[in-house]
Amino acid sequence: MSLQDEVWAGVALVRQRAPLVHNITNYVAMDVTANALLALGASPAMVHAEAEVADFVAISQALVVNIGTLSPAWVQAMHLAVDAAVASGKPWVLDPVGAGATAYRTGVARELAARHPAVVRGNASEVLALSGGEGRTRGVDSVDPTEAALVSARELARGWRCVVAVSGATDLVTDGTRLLKVRNGHEMMTRVTALGCTVTAVTGALLGVGLAPLLAAAGALAVVGLCGERAVERADGPGSLRMHLIDELYTLDGATFLAGVSITEV
Numbered sequence: 001m002s003l004q005d006e007v008w009a010g011v012a013l014v015r016q017r018a019p020l021v022h023n024i025t026n027y028v029a030m031d032v033t034a035n036a037l038l039a040l041g042a043s044p045a046m047v048h049a050e051a052e053v054a055d056f057v058a059i060s061q062a063l064v065v066n067i068g069t070l071s072p073a074w075v076q077a078m079h080l081a082v083d084a085a086v087a088s089g090k091p092w093v094l095d096p097v098g099a100g101a102t103a104y105r106t107g108v109a110r111e112l113a114a115r116h117p118a119v120v121r122g123n124a125s126e127v128l129a130l131s132g133g134e135g136r137t138r139g140v141d142s143v144d145p146t147e148a149a150l151v152s153a154r155e156l157a158r159g160w161r162c163v164v165a166v167s168g169a170t171d172l173v174t175d176g177t178r179l180l181k182v183r184n185g186h187e188m189m190t191r192v193t194a195l196g197c198t199v200t201a202v203t204g205a206l207l208g209v210g211l212a213p214l215l216a217a218a219g220a221l222a223v224v225g226l227c228g229e230r231a232v233e234r235a236d237g238p239g240s241l242r243m244h245l246i247d248e249l250y251t252l253d254g255a256t257f258l259a260g261v262s263i264t265e266v
Contacts, residue, residue, distance in 0.1 A: 003180070003263045007219035008254050010211035015041035019061035019208030021201060024048045024078050026068025026097065029197035032242060036198045039249040040223070042205035050077045057084035061208030063092035064201050065117075067099075067108055075108055082115050091118040091207040095200040100129025113160055118213040120156070121165040121200045121220075124149035131156055146172050154179075165203075165217040167196055171225070173218040180218045183262040184225025191238040195245075199224045222261045227252060229260070 001009075020043045025033060030046050037044040047056045050073065057063055063085045065078050085092040094117040096109035106129050113120055113130055122130070124146050131152035146168030153164040158176035166172040171182040189195050199220045206216035224245075231244035 003215065003218070003265065004258050004261050006215050007206075007211070007222060007261070007263065008257050010206045010209055010215065010219055011040070011223060011252070011257070012254075013209035013211075014205050017209055018043045019205055020045060020059065021062050021064060021204045021208055022047055022053075022056050022060035022081070023064045023066070023201060023204070024053065024074065024081055025064060025066035025095075025197060025201070026194075029066060029068060029194035029201075032194045032246075033198045033201040035246050036224070036249055037201055037205055039246045040202060040205060042208070044201070048074055048077050050080060053077045053081040054084040057081050057090055058088060060090065062204040063090055064095070064204040065092060065112060066095040066097060066197055066200060067105065067112070068095070068097035068197065070105060070108060078112060082112060086115060091204075091213070093117055093119045093121065093200055093204045093207065095197060096120065096122045096126045096130055097197070099126040106130075113156070116160055117162050118207055119163045119165060119203050119217045120160070121167065121196075121203060121217060123167050123196065127153050127156065127164060127166050146170055150174075150179075163213040163217050165221060167199065167221065171218075171221045173214060173221070175214050178214060179266050180214065181264050181266055182218050182221040182225065183264075184222050184229060184260070186225075186229050186232045188232050188235070188238060188241055189225075189228045192242050192245075195224065195228070218263050222263050223249070223252070223257070226257065226260045230256075
């Protein structure tokens with residue numbers, strides 16, 4: 001079975017099983033990621049209260065931790081949720097939004113990454129910052145190309161025993177040994193906030209139905225990227241792109257996916 005076929009089989013399982021994906025994510029991302037997960041067929045939950053995160057992990061199929069809008073209480077909730085996920089063997093995903101921008105943000109991201117997530121997904125600057133390098137962030141945006149983070153991504157993947165996905169014009173996904181490249185998406189997608197966060201959430205959905213981390217990370221990038229490409233054809237600008245992207249996630253079929261997706265192993 002090809003990489004593309006395996007990913008599509010995972011998408012089909014998401015639609016069949018509707019995995020519950022527990023998201024501790026940022027205020028900006030909550031709406032679009034919840035609607036994207038619903039459109040794809042998953043069941044989203046945006047739960048961050050310290051008193052209930054561990055209980056919610058217990059009934060979820062995957063956990064997504066996104067540090068976009070940090071506060072000390074949310075950081076504590078993230079650690080409690082990760083504790084519960086690790087203890088129960090639930091897969092979890094880390095999105096180190098803005099790592100490198102401040103010492104506090106970078107420190108939180110590194111502490112969480114050391115807890116062995118199944119997948120870390122970030123842009124090149126965030127991945128470089130996690131490795132201790134000089135990632136050049138501009139707020140939460142990267143000014144580094146994906147290739148600049150490849151060596152760091154491989155080293156981090158080996159050290160953390162996880163998959164590291166680096167988003168960019170060409171996405172790179174590695175487990176420290178294998179390397180996949182995903183070439184889907186469109187420049188206009190960078191004009192819509194939280195689409196990277198949406199990729200992270202979709203990664204959680206694919207992990208929640210048992211897809212291997214390398215394929216879950218690459219598959220999420222390909223699914224959202226392809227739907228973004230198709231949405232651009234119908235959009236007048238970034239606002240309608242977001243609406244059409246959610247529609248594309250809902251209507252995506254196997255023939256369209258297999259004809260348009262670009263996942264290659266190098």
